[in-house]
Amino acid sequence: LTPLIDVHCHVVPKSFPEDPTGGSAPWPSVRCAACQTKAEVFMGDRAFRAIDDRSWDPARRIADMDADGVTLQVLSPMPELLSYWLPPEASSAALARVNETIASMVQARPDRFAGLGAVPLQDPELAARDLGSLKRDLGLRGVEVGSNVLGAYLGDPRFEPFFAAAEAEGMAVFVHALHPISGKDVSPMLAPFAAFPVDTALCAASLIMAGVLERYPNLRIGFSHGGGALAPLIHRMEFGWSATKGFDGRLPQSPKAYARKLYLDSLVYDGAYLAHLTELAPGRVFLGTDYPYLIQQPHPRAFLEEAGAPASAFAAAAQSFLGLPHG
Amino acid sequence: LTPLIDVHCHVVPKSFPEDPTGGSAPWPSVRCAACQTKAEVFMGDRAFRAIDDRSWDPARRIADMDADGVTLQVLSPMPELLSYWLPPEASSAALARVNETIASMVQARPDRFAGLGAVPLQDPELAARDLGSLKRDLGLRGVEVGSNVLGAYLGDPRFEPFFAAAEAEGMAVFVHALHPISGKDVSPMLAPFAAFPVDTALCAASLIMAGVLERYPNLRIGFSHGGGALAPLIHRMEFGWSATKGFDGRLPQSPKAYARKLYLDSLVYDGAYLAHLTELAPGRVFLGTDYPYLIQQPHPRAFLEEAGAPASAFAAAAQSFLGLPHG
Numbered sequence: 001l002t003p004l005i006d007v008h009c010h011v012v013p014k015s016f017p018e019d020p021t022g023g024s025a026p027w028p029s030v031r032c033a034a035c036q037t038k039a040e041v042f043m044g045d046r047a048f049r050a051i052d053d054r055s056w057d058p059a060r061r062i063a064d065m066d067a068d069g070v071t072l073q074v075l076s077p078m079p080e081l082l083s084y085w086l087p088p089e090a091s092s093a094a095l096a097r098v099n100e101t102i103a104s105m106v107q108a109r110p111d112r113f114a115g116l117g118a119v120p121l122q123d124p125e126l127a128a129r130d131l132g133s134l135k136r137d138l139g140l141r142g143v144e145v146g147s148n149v150l151g152a153y154l155g156d157p158r159f160e161p162f163f164a165a166a167e168a169e170g171m172a173v174f175v176h177a178l179h180p181i182s183g184k185d186v187s188p189m190l191a192p193f194a195a196f197p198v199d200t201a202l203c204a205a206s207l208i209m210a211g212v213l214e215r216y217p218n219l220r221i222g223f224s225h226g227g228g229a230l231a232p233l234i235h236r237m238e239f240g241w242s243a244t245k246g247f248d249g250r251l252p253q254s255p256k257a258y259a260r261k262l263y264l265d266s267l268v269y270d271g272a273y274l275a276h277l278t279e280l281a282p283g284r285v286f287l288g289t290d291y292p293y294l295i296q297q298p299h300p301r302a303f304l305e306e307a308g309a310p311a312s313a314f315a316a317a318a319q320s321f322l323g324l325p326h327g
Numbered sequence: 328l329t330p331l332i333d334v335h336c337h338v339v340p341k342s343f344p345e346d347p348t349g350g351s352a353p354w355p356s357v358r359c360a361a362c363q364t365k366a367e368v369f370m371g372d373r374a375f376r377a378i379d380d381r382s383w384d385p386a387r388r389i390a391d392m393d394a395d396g397v398t399l400q401v402l403s404p405m406p407e408l409l410s411y412w413l414p415p416e417a418s419s420a421a422l423a424r425v426n427e428t429i430a431s432m433v434q435a436r437p438d439r440f441a442g443l444g445a446v447p448l449q450d451p452e453l454a455a456r457d458l459g460s461l462k463r464d465l466g467l468r469g470v471e472v473g474s475n476v477l478g479a480y481l482g483d484p485r486f487e488p489f490f491a492a493a494e495a496e497g498m499a500v501f502v503h504a505l506h507p508i509s510g511k512d513v514s515p516m517l518a519p520f521a522a523f524p525v526d527t528a529l530c531a532a533s534l535i536m537a538g539v540l541e542r543y544p545n546l547r548i549g550f551s552h553g554g555g556a557l558a559p560l561i562h563r564m565e566f567g568w569s570a571t572k573g574f575d576g577r578l579p580q581s582p583k584a585y586a587r588k589l590y591l592d593s594l595v596y597d598g599a600y601l602a603h604l605t606e607l608a609p610g611r612v613f614l615g616t617d618y619p620y621l622i623q624q625p626h627p628r629a630f631l632e633e634a635g636a637p638a639s640a641f642a643a644a645a646q647s648f649l650g651l652p653h654g
Contacts, residue, residue, distance in 0.1 A: 148512075151512070153512065153513060155513075155514065181512045182509040182510045182511070182512055182525065183509045183510070183525065183529060184509070185475075185478070185480065185508045185509055185529070186480060186482075186529055186532060186533050186536070187482065187533065187536050187537065189536060189574050189575075189577065190532055190533065190536040190564070192567065193532075193560065193563045193564045193567045194528075194529055194532050194560050194563075194564070196563075197556075197559055197560060197563055198509065198510065198525050198528075198529070198556065198560075201521075201525075201556065201559075202510060202512070202513055202521055202525070205513060205517055205520075205521050206513050206514065206517065209513070209514050209516060209517040210514065225563070226559065228559065229524075229525065229528065229556035229559045229560060230559075231558075231559065231600060232524055232528075232553065232555065232556045232557075232558065232559070232595060232600060233520065233521050233524060233525075233556060235595055235596040235597035235600055236520050236521075236523075236524055236552070236595075236596055236622075237517070237520045237521070238596060238597075239596040239622055240519065240520045240622060243621050243622055244621075247516050248516075250516065268559060268562055268563075269562040269563055269565060269566040270562035270565075272603055272606055273558060273559060273562055273603060276599055276600060276603050279599055294570050294571075295563075295566055295567060295570055
C-alpha cells in the first residue's frame with residue numbers, strides 16, 4: 001500500500017502554564033476530573049470543547065492510525081489555541097507549550113508523526129522571528145495559522161514579514177479557519193458549516209489578489225478543508241481577471257495560475273468535489289482528516305479513491321508541502 | 328438544434344417616474360445625452376452603471392440572441408433596481424415601471440422573451456399580494472429577488488408569507504446577489520468576485536437550514552451564478568447533518584436532498600465545476616448568461632457542452648422552473 005499522510009489533525013497539550021495575563025484575555029487551560037482519558041478545554045472561564053486522550057496520547061493516536069491505514073500524522077494545534085487575542089508575549093508562552101508538546105511527540109516517533117507549530121501572528125515581526133527556532137530547535141516542518149488574524153485576512157500587507165520569513169526558512173504554512181469574519185449572518189446552527197469554509201476561501205482569495213503568491217513564489221502554503229468554498233470563487237475571479245485586463249494590471253498572472261501553487265487538503269466530504277480540486281491544483285492536494293474531532297473524515301483511503309486519483313498523488317503532495325523526502 | 332433558454336439576463340427601462348420620496352432614499356433614474364444607444368443608471372445622485380440599448384431594445388437583444396443561438400431570453404430586472412431600500416409604496420411605483428417594461432417586451436415577442444418581475448420584498452405581505460397581479464395582469468412567470476433583503480437572508484421567518492404565495496401562485500423565484508452581507512472584508516477589487524457568490528450561497532444555505540424547502544415542497548426557486556459558492560457548503564452541511572443527527576432533529580431531510588430541489592443557473596465560468604453542479608442538482612441546471620453585462624458568458628452553447636450534459640437538459644430545466652411547456 002502507498003503511504004497515507006494526514007496533514008490535518010490536531011493536538012491539545014494536557015496542561016498549560018499559569019495564566020500570566022491576570023485574566024485580561026482568554027487564556028487556554030485543560031481541566032479534567034478523570035484525567036486519564038477525558039478533559040475539557042477552557043478559554044479563560046469559557047468551556048470550549050470536550051476532548052479525550054486522542055488529543056494528547058501518541059499510543060492512542062497510533063492505534064487509530066493503524067486502524068485507518070494512516071502512515072504519518074502531521075500534528076497541528078487545535079486552532080482555538082492559536083491565541084491571537086492574547087498580548088503577543090502571553091501568546092508566545094501559551095504557544096511554547098503547544099509547540100514543545102508537538103515537537104516531543106514527533107521526536108518520540110518520527111516514523112509516525114511530523115509537526116506544525118504556531119507563532120503569534122498578531123505580531124507579524126515576532127512571528128517571523130519565531131519561525132527559525134521552531135525549525136531549528138524543535139524540528140517542526142511549518143506552522144498552522146488562522147484564516148484571519150483579529151479580523152484581517154492574510155492578504156493584508158501587515159503579514160508580509162511573516163510570509164517573507166516562511167519562504168526564506170522553507171517553513172510550510174497551513175491555514176485553518178478561525179473566528180470567521182464573514183459568513184456569520186446565518187442561523188447559529190448553520191454557522192459552523194458555512195462560515196468556516198467561507199472564511200478559508202476568502203483568506204485564500206485575499207492572498208492571491210494581494211499578490212502574496214507573486215512576491216513569494218517559493219512559499220509553500222496549504223488550506224484546510226480544500227480551501228473551503230474556494231473553487232467557485234477562483235472560477236469567477238478567473239473570468240473577472242480576463243474581463244478586466246488583469247484587474248487593471250494589478251495581478252500579473254491569472255487566479256487559476258496562482259491556485260495551482262496552493263496546497264489544499266482533501267477534507268471536503270464529497271468525492272466528486274475532491275476530484276474537481278485535483279484539477280484545480282494538480283499534484284497539490286493532500287489528505288486531511290480533522291482527527292480527532294466530530295467532523296473527522298472516516299475511512300480516508302476509501303474516500304481518496306472516490307476522487308479517482310491514486311493515493312500516491314496525495315502522499316506526494318504532502319511530502320512536497322512539508323519538505324519531506326519523497327517515496 | 329435544441330432550444331437555448333437564457334434564464335439570467337437583465338433589463339433596465341429607458342425611463343422612471345419622478346422620485347416620489349423627495350430624495351430621502353436612492354431612487355432609480357436613467358440619464359442620457361445620446362439616448363438612442365447609451366445611457367447611465369443613477370441611484371439617487373450616485374452614478375451606478377453605464378448601460379446601452381441592449382438593456383431596453385428588443386430588436387438589439389434578438390439580434391444578439393440570434394448570433395449566440397439563444398432561443399428565448401427570460402428577462403429580469405437589473406438587480407439594483409429591486410429597490411428594497413425605498414419605502415414599500417415607493418418601491419412599488421419604481422417596480423411597476425420595471426414590471427410593465429418587461430411585460431411589454433414579452434407581449435410583443437412571446438416567441439423570444441419570457442419575464443420575471445420584482446416585488447417589494449422589504450414588505451413580505453405586500454410582496455406576497457403583488458405576486459398574483461404580476462402573474463394574471465402582466466403574464467410574468469415569476470420574480471427576481473435579492474440574496475438578502477436589508478441584511479436578512481431569505482431563510483428569515485419574515486419571508487414566509489412571500490414563499491407561501493409564490494408556491495400557491497406557481498410563481499418562480501430567481502435569487503440574485505444584491506448588496507452582500509458577507510464576504511465584503513476583502514480588498515475592494517476582490518469584493519465583486521468573492522462577496523457576490525458568498526452571499527448567494529449563504530442565502531441558499533439559510534433557506535435549506537430554515538426548512539423553507541421542507542414547508543413549501545412545490546416552490547420553484549433558482550439561484551443565479553450556480554448558487555455562488557454553494558456546492559462546497561452543501562457537502563460540508565451534508566456531513567454535519569449526518570454527524571449531528573439531522574442538526575439535532577431540526578432538519579428532516581439531508582442538505583443534499585434539498586439541494587436537488589433547487590434550480591441553479593450555469594453562470595459559473597468553468598465547465599468542470601458546471602458538471603459538478605449537474606450532479607448536485609440533476610435536471611435542475613439551466614442556462615444563465617448575465618447578458619448584457621461585463622461578466623456575461625460568451626458562446627453559451629459551447630460552454631454548456633463543456634459540462635458534458637446535453638443542451639436539451641438545460642432547456643428542460645428552464646421550462647420546469649418557469650412552468651413553460653416542454654419541447
